[in-house]
Amino acid sequence: MMEVTRKLARFIVEHHSAGIPQEVRHEAARSFLNWVGCAVGASRHETVERALAALAGFSGPAEATVLGRWDKLDIMLAALMNGITSHTFDFDDTHLKTVIHPSGPVASAILALAERKPVTGEEFLHAFILGVEAECRIGNAVYPSHYDVGWHITGTAGVFGAAAAAGRLLGLSEQQMTWALGIAATQSSGLREMFGTMCKPFHPGNAARNGLLAALLAGKNFTSSNQGIEAPRGFAHVLATDRNLKEITEKLGESWEISLNTYKPFACGIVIHPAIDGCIQLRNEHKLTADQIESISLKAHPLVLELTGKKTPQAGLEGKFSVYHSAAVAVIYGAAGEAQYSDACVRDPQVTALRDRVSATVDRGLHEDQVRISMKLKDGRTLEKFVEHAVGSLARPMTDADLEAKFRGLCEGILSPLETGNLIRLCWDVAKLKDAGEVARASVPAGRARKAAG
Amino acid sequence: MMEVTRKLARFIVEHHSAGIPQEVRHEAARSFLNWVGCAVGASRHETVERALAALAGFSGPAEATVLGRWDKLDIMLAALMNGITSHTFDFDDTHLKTVIHPSGPVASAILALAERKPVTGEEFLHAFILGVEAECRIGNAVYPSHYDVGWHITGTAGVFGAAAAAGRLLGLSEQQMTWALGIAATQSSGLREMFGTMCKPFHPGNAARNGLLAALLAGKNFTSSNQGIEAPRGFAHVLATDRNLKEITEKLGESWEISLNTYKPFACGIVIHPAIDGCIQLRNEHKLTADQIESISLKAHPLVLELTGKKTPQAGLEGKFSVYHSAAVAVIYGAAGEAQYSDACVRDPQVTALRDRVSATVDRGLHEDQVRISMKLKDGRTLEKFVEHAVGSLARPMTDADLEAKFRGLCEGILSPLETGNLIRLCWDVAKLKDAGEVARASVPAGRARKAAG
Numbered sequence: 001m002m003e004v005t006r007k008l009a010r011f012i013v014e015h016h017s018a019g020i021p022q023e024v025r026h027e028a029a030r031s032f033l034n035w036v037g038c039a040v041g042a043s044r045h046e047t048v049e050r051a052l053a054a055l056a057g058f059s060g061p062a063e064a065t066v067l068g069r070w071d072k073l074d075i076m077l078a079a080l081m082n083g084i085t086s087h088t089f090d091f092d093d094t095h096l097k098t099v100i101h102p103s104g105p106v107a108s109a110i111l112a113l114a115e116r117k118p119v120t121g122e123e124f125l126h127a128f129i130l131g132v133e134a135e136c137r138i139g140n141a142v143y144p145s146h147y148d149v150g151w152h153i154t155g156t157a158g159v160f161g162a163a164a165a166a167g168r169l170l171g172l173s174e175q176q177m178t179w180a181l182g183i184a185a186t187q188s189s190g191l192r193e194m195f196g197t198m199c200k201p202f203h204p205g206n207a208a209r210n211g212l213l214a215a216l217l218a219g220k221n222f223t224s225s226n227q228g229i230e231a232p233r234g235f236a237h238v239l240a241t242d243r244n245l246k247e248i249t250e251k252l253g254e255s256w257e258i259s260l261n262t263y264k265p266f267a268c269g270i271v272i273h274p275a276i277d278g279c280i281q282l283r284n285e286h287k288l289t290a291d292q293i294e295s296i297s298l299k300a301h302p303l304v305l306e307l308t309g310k311k312t313p314q315a316g317l318e319g320k321f322s323v324y325h326s327a328a329v330a331v332i333y334g335a336a337g338e339a340q341y342s343d344a345c346v347r348d349p350q351v352t353a354l355r356d357r358v359s360a361t362v363d364r365g366l367h368e369d370q371v372r373i374s375m376k377l378k379d380g381r382t383l384e385k386f387v388e389h390a391v392g393s394l395a396r397p398m399t400d401a402d403l404e405a406k407f408r409g410l411c412e413g414i415l416s417p418l419e420t421g422n423l424i425r426l427c428w429d430v431a432k433l434k435d436a437g438e439v440a441r442a443s444v445p446a447g448r449a450r451k452a453a454g
Numbered sequence: 455m456m457e458v459t460r461k462l463a464r465f466i467v468e469h470h471s472a473g474i475p476q477e478v479r480h481e482a483a484r485s486f487l488n489w490v491g492c493a494v495g496a497s498r499h500e501t502v503e504r505a506l507a508a509l510a511g512f513s514g515p516a517e518a519t520v521l522g523r524w525d526k527l528d529i530m531l532a533a534l535m536n537g538i539t540s541h542t543f544d545f546d547d548t549h550l551k552t553v554i555h556p557s558g559p560v561a562s563a564i565l566a567l568a569e570r571k572p573v574t575g576e577e578f579l580h581a582f583i584l585g586v587e588a589e590c591r592i593g594n595a596v597y598p599s600h601y602d603v604g605w606h607i608t609g610t611a612g613v614f615g616a617a618a619a620a621g622r623l624l625g626l627s628e629q630q631m632t633w634a635l636g637i638a639a640t641q642s643s644g645l646r647e648m649f650g651t652m653c654k655p656f657h658p659g660n661a662a663r664n665g666l667l668a669a670l671l672a673g674k675n676f677t678s679s680n681q682g683i684e685a686p687r688g689f690a691h692v693l694a695t696d697r698n699l700k701e702i703t704e705k706l707g708e709s710w711e712i713s714l715n716t717y718k719p720f721a722c723g724i725v726i727h728p729a730i731d732g733c734i735q736l737r738n739e740h741k742l743t744a745d746q747i748e749s750i751s752l753k754a755h756p757l758v759l760e761l762t763g764k765k766t767p768q769a770g771l772e773g774k775f776s777v778y779h780s781a782a783v784a785v786i787y788g789a790a791g792e793a794q795y796s797d798a799c800v801r802d803p804q805v806t807a808l809r810d811r812v813s814a815t816v817d818r819g820l821h822e823d824q825v826r827i828s829m830k831l832k833d834g835r836t837l838e839k840f841v842e843h844a845v846g847s848l849a850r851p852m853t854d855a856d857l858e859a860k861f862r863g864l865c866e867g868i869l870s871p872l873e874t875g876n877l878i879r880l881c882w883d884v885a886k887l888k889d890a891g892e893v894a895r896a897s898v899p900a901g902r903a904r905k906a907a908g
Contacts, residue, residue, distance in 0.1 A: 047676070054674040055667075058528050060512040074512050150687035155640075186609075186653050187660065189643040191679075193687040198677040199640050206641065213509070220508035222501070223652040225645075233604035233647040 004230035004245050005185075008134060009177035011252045012164045017126040024256040025431065028129045031093050033427035034263045034403055035086050035103035036067060040423070040443050041338060041410030042088035043068030047198045051084055051205075064112035065440040068414050075112040076209050079162070083108035083205025087154070089338055090200070091267050091410070095132075095260055096394060098139035098153055102261060104204030105158025106131035109212040110165045114436040119169055121433030129258055131165025134181075136257035138229065138236075140247040146240035147192075155190020155203030156239060160229075162211020163218075170219050182224030183214035185235040263403060265392040266336035268320040272308045273390040274371035275300060275323055275360075279330035282375055282385050290332050290354045292377050298327065299363035299372040309360075312352075319346040328355040337409045369393055415445050458684035458699050459639075462588060463631035465706045466618045471580040478710040479885065482583045485547050487881035488717045488857055489540050489557035490521060494877070494897050495792060495864030496542035497522030501652045505538055505659075518566035519894040522868050529566040530663050533616070537562035537659030541608070543792055544654070545864070547715050548724075549586075550848060552593035552607055556715060558658030559612030560585035563666040564619045568890040573623055575887030581622040583712055588635075589615025590711035592683065592690075594701040600694035601646075609644020609657030610693060614683075616665020617672075624673050636678030637668035639689040717857060719846040720790035722774040725757045727844040728825035729777055729814075733784035736829055736839050744786050744808045746831050752781065753817035753826040763814075766806075773800040782808040791863045823847055869899050 042048060043066065052066070055077055064078030065071075067085060072078070086092050086104045095102050110127050119127075139146075139157040147153050163184035167177050187210040190203040218224070229235050229248065236243040266276050275298050282288060298304075300323070310322035319325040319341045328351050329340040345351060363372060369390055375383040389395040391402070398406070404424055411420040419442070426439045433439070496502060497520065506520070509531055518532030519525075521539060526532070540546050540558045549556050564581055573581075593600075593611040601607050617638035621631050641664040644657040672678070683689050683702065690697040720730050729752050736742060752758075754777070764776040773779045773795045782805050783794040799805060817826060823844055829837040843849040845856070852860070858878055865874040873896070880893045887893070 050674045050676045051671060054670045054676060058514040058530055058670075060514045060528065074514065076512055150692035152640075182648070182651070183653060183656070186606075186645045186648050186657070187643050189641050191640045191682070191687055191689065191692055193679045193682060193685040193692075194636070194640050197636070197679055199637060199679065202637070202671075202676075203640070216508045216512075217505060217656075220504045222504045222508060222656075225647045225651055225653065228645070228647060231647040233645055235645065238604035238645055238647075 002230060002245055002249070004248050005181050005228050006174070006178045006226060007249045008229070009181055010174050012130050012134060012168055013172060013174050013177050015130060015253060017122065019253055020126070020129060020256065024129065024259055025125065027261060028125055028258050029428055029430055030263070030400065030403055031103045031258060031261050032107060032128065032430055033407060033424065034093055035107050036423065036427050036439065036443060037407035037410040038089055038092045039082050039086040040068035040414055041091070042085045043414060045085070045088045047088050047201055048081065048085050050198070051081060064115040065444060067440060067443040068445070070444060075116050076212055078112040079108045079208035079212050080205040082111065083208040084201045087201035087204045089267055091264055091338070093261050093263050095136050095139070095257060096262055097260060098136060098143040098157070099147065100136055100139045100157055101154045101204060102132045102135055102161065102258070104154065105207035105211060106135060106161040106165045108205065108208035109162035110169055111436070111440050113166050113169055113212065115440055117169065118435045118437060121430045121436045123169065124436035125431045127165040127168040129256065130168055131161040132258045133256060134164035135161025137248045141245050142236055142240035142243050145242035149239070149241060150192045151239060152190035152192050152194065152200070152203050155207050156188045158204050158207030159184045159188050159211045159214070162208045163214040166212045166215035167218060170215055172215065172219055176218040176221065178226050179222065179224040180215045180218035182226070182228030183217055183222065184211050185228035186224065187214065188235055188239060260394065262392055262394055263398050265398055265402060265406065267338045267341055268326060268336060269307060271301065271303050271368060272323045272326050273392055274369060274387040275304065275373065276326050276330040276336045277390045278371050278373040278385040278387040279327045280334050282373065282383050283331050283334055286383060288331060290350060292379070293331065293354065293357065294376040294378050296327055296358045297374045298323065298358065298360040299366065300360055301366045301368045301370065302362045302364060303368060305360060305362055313346050316341045316343045316346050323360050324355045324358040325351065327358045335409065337406070339409065419445060456684060456699055456703070458702050459635050459682050460628070460632045460680060461703045463635055464628050466584050466588060466622055467626060467628050467631050469584060469707060471576065473707055474580070474583060474710065478583065478713055479579065481712050481715060482579055483882055483884055484717070484854065484857055485557045485712060485715050486561060486582060486884055487861060487878065488547055489561050490877065490881050490893065490897060491861035491864040492543060492546045493536050493540040494522035494868055495545070496539045497868060499539070499542045501542050501655055502535065502539050504652065505535060518569040519898060521894060521897040522899070524898060529570050530666055532566040533562045533662035533666050534659040536565065537662040538655045541655035541658045543721055545718055545721050545792070547717050549590050549593070549711060549714055550716055551714060552590060552597040552611070553601065554590055554593045554611055555608045555658060556586045556589055556615065556712070558608065559661035559665060560589060560615040560619045562659065562662035563616035564623055565890070565894050567620050567623055567666060569894055571623065572889045572891060575884045575890045577623065578890035579885045581619040583710065584622055585615040585619025586712045587710060588618035591702045595699050596690055596694035596697050599696035603693070603695060604646045605693060606644035606646050606648065606654070606657050609661050610642045612658050612661030613638045613642050613665045613668070616662045617668040620666045620669035621672060624669050626669065626673055630672040630675065632680050633676065633678040634669045634672035636680070636682030637671055637676065638665055639682035640678065641668065642689055642693060714848065716846055716848055717852050719852055719856060719860065721792045721795055722780060722790060723761060725755065725822060726762050726777045726780050727846055728823060728841040729754060729758065729827065730780050730784040730790045731844045732825050732827040732839040732841040733781050734788050736827065736837050737785050737788055740837060742785060744804060746833070747785065747808065747811065748830040748832050750781055750812045751828045752777065752812065752814040753820065754814055755820045755822045755824065756816045756818060757822060759814055759816055767800050770795045770797045770800050777814050778809045778812040779805065781812045789863065791860065793863065873899060
């Protein structure tokens with residue numbers, strides 16, 4: 001039998017951060033920034049309030065911050081909560097090869113840990129990159145059969161990433177790291193059936209909580225299998241119908257999965273991103289306002305109408321499944337963030353008036369990442385836009401400035417502009433921090449918001 | 455799609471305890487007694503010490519007892535620890551149809567909960583029976599394909615049992631119980647690869663911890679799927695290749711899975727129980743001592759030699775995989791409890807001398823539950839014994855007195871005989887207690903042991 005778990009454990013334990021190229025480190029900082037923004041942005045969401053109401057009373061030493069809030073919890077509960085908040089909007093990062101949202105499980109576990117056991121930003125970023133590497137390589141090994149069976153891979157693979165990163169910061173030995181990955185394997189869980197319920201964001205949170213638990217147990221020599229991943233009754237065989245374990249062990253340290261990470265510019269399913277992108281481009285190029293527009297006609301990939309064909313959404317969440325609403329807000333606001341998917345926005349007369357002038361038809365010649373837009377103006381002109389790759393894709397990544405703008409949008413109403421700016425700076429500079437936990441503490445609003453949350 | 459999760463939830467929420475026959479209630483008390491004994495018995499084990507060393511520092515309000523110890527932890531960590539201790543010796547109860555060890559996940563969750571939120575023994579026993587019912591019916595629905603894939607069914611099904619029983623005591627509504635079962639489904643985990651490591655007893659502990667978490671979250675309306683068990687991407691499809699969901703919903707309240715529960719008289723794999731049983735019978739019938747015996751010859755099912763063929767075990771754990779050692783201690787001590795599988799006992803010259811005079815051969819005509827023993831004595835006599843069903847099987851259950859004797863053996867060295875007797879009484883009378891948590895508190899030793907553990 002191929003040695004997989006131990007080889008991965010050895011890599012995580014022994015790797016030196018000097019071997020990581022600068023562009024990989026920068027991508028890690030981008031991922032982290034985006035993750036912090038998502039976590040702060042959803043920190044007042046009902047999902048979060050209910051989980052806190054259920055669990056805060058059971059917290060141990062209140063050592064770690066729930067990002068964006070005054071609540072402090074023990075590190076395992078804080079890891080759980082930050083994993084939940086960061087995925088509540090489904091607006092966090094995506095490793096497109098596996099559809100894993102990599103940052104949630106990993107960053108939630110180690111940022112909480114860093115508040116208990118201070119580490120430098122350099123150590124933190126390194127552990128983050130290694131955790132994402134473990135998580136995504138394990139995902140690569142079992143994708144797509146694992147996902148097709150019905151597993152929510154962010155939960156199932158995420159627990160390994162959290163264990164790996166936390167174990168690295170705890171200074172586990174190779175044997176302990178092997179056990180930590182085994183303890184993670186035997187907690188791997190999360191069903192796709194839960195999509196559309198509060199259990200979806202629960203998955204990265206639970207992966208963070210349980211991965212951290214795995215690392216803590218292994219650190220006290222709580223034993224596990226040495227072949228938790230590769231054994232006939234281990235993770236890769238039990239949770240997938242097909243697998244390629246070489247994806248985990250080959251060229252470790254030579255390629256970095258975090259380089260393949262992407263960020264969503266829009267707070268909705270990825271299939272309508274090309275349409276939103278194209279509408280925003282036309283709006284900005286021609287300085288359009290809604291009242292100039294006679295009609296908008298979209299030609300799109302079949303999945304767009306299959307998944308997002310709601311003509312008259314009534315609530316914010318429904319708006320995310322409406323290409324019509326999305327195109328309308330793209331023109332009116334030049335954005336499609338959480339604010340554009342609020343109940344109020346979906347019912348706004350200006351929005352519904354334009355939405356009703358949007359039509360969409362299937363063009364089977366288009367890829368998922370493409371759209372063809374024809375906009376008829378009241379002055380008789382017709383504007384055309386073909387989007388080859390939507391912004392946010394690997395081919396057209398969001399710029400650092402895009403990510404900052406997204407971050408600011410997410411923090412609006414929770415942090416002051418000054419606080420937001422400070423937090424952005426800390427995220428970019430995370431590798432230079434003497435104490436990585438500073439980021440968590442800087443995510444907490446002062447002043448009025450402080451009182452409201454306290 | 456058949457309504458499964460909601461129907462089960464409705465049953466758990468609405469059932470009246472009056473409908474449960476007295477013999478079912480008595481079997482529940484037997485299961486509970488046996489579970490408490492196992493938990494106390496292993497409460498000083500290295501597995502437990504390491505888990506406590508890793509996790510005790512993260513405990514929230516110290517409201518619940520780790521059975522047999524002075525440590526108190528928050529209810530989720532106490533549930534985890536008691537699930538671990540009770541399965542550490544692999545000496546707890548077995549639902550033979552599914553090989554689930556049903557009590558661990560359920561009792562660990564609700565006994566901890568009962569120390570935070572006092573409930574009568576009547577409510578406690580009822581919730582225990584309902585939790586076991588949910589857990590074992592879900593197990594029935596997916597066994598054996600689920601187990602064959604590689605899942606440790608005590609973990610995977612156990613989390614449902616813990617959620618159901620805890621949810622019942624928390625007074626969840628039907629909708630909340632449906633969500634609790636969904637939150638349990640999406641945490642269902644535990645791999646058979648972990649057998650032989652500390653992760654095996656971790657599984658019922660983790661099921662208890664996570665089932666309790668599920669019930670607490672659902673109690674605050676944290677949403678989940680309404681079809682967590684039966685949906686195409688729900689538990690029964692994702693974690694099994696075949697399933698019969700009617701096993702969950704048919705005749706609810708008419709039959710009781712806990713009636714099918716069994717208890718191990720001997721602290722080793724079930725395949726050598728017939729041999730031990732037969733040797734003890736001969737010993738007692740003829741008042742035999744080791745020095746009277748020339749040789750012991752066993753004819754057994756092929757699995758006995760395949761799984762327990764170690765001729766010269768050197769350590770306690772190896773002794774459990776030696777039919778030779780087991781037959782020897784059966785004759786010498788009339789027992790095969792944890793004490794007979796200590797390192798010291800395995801190396802005891804009197805034991806090894808007799809062990810070396812034991813031989814075993816395969817008889818393919820025998821069932822797994824049978825053995826044919828021929829014992830040659832130094833005085834020339836030959837004694838024969840055929841065991842049709844080993845003690846502890848459904849056909850020849852341990853008597854209440856057997857269970858008490860086992861309990862006393864487990865508590866030896868941890869509780870005083872007086873404390874043990876008191877605890878046994880409380881377990882038998884659990885349904886009459888005003889406060890079920892009393893059992894947990896009565897498991898804690900006073901005096902010398904108190905100091906040592908404190």
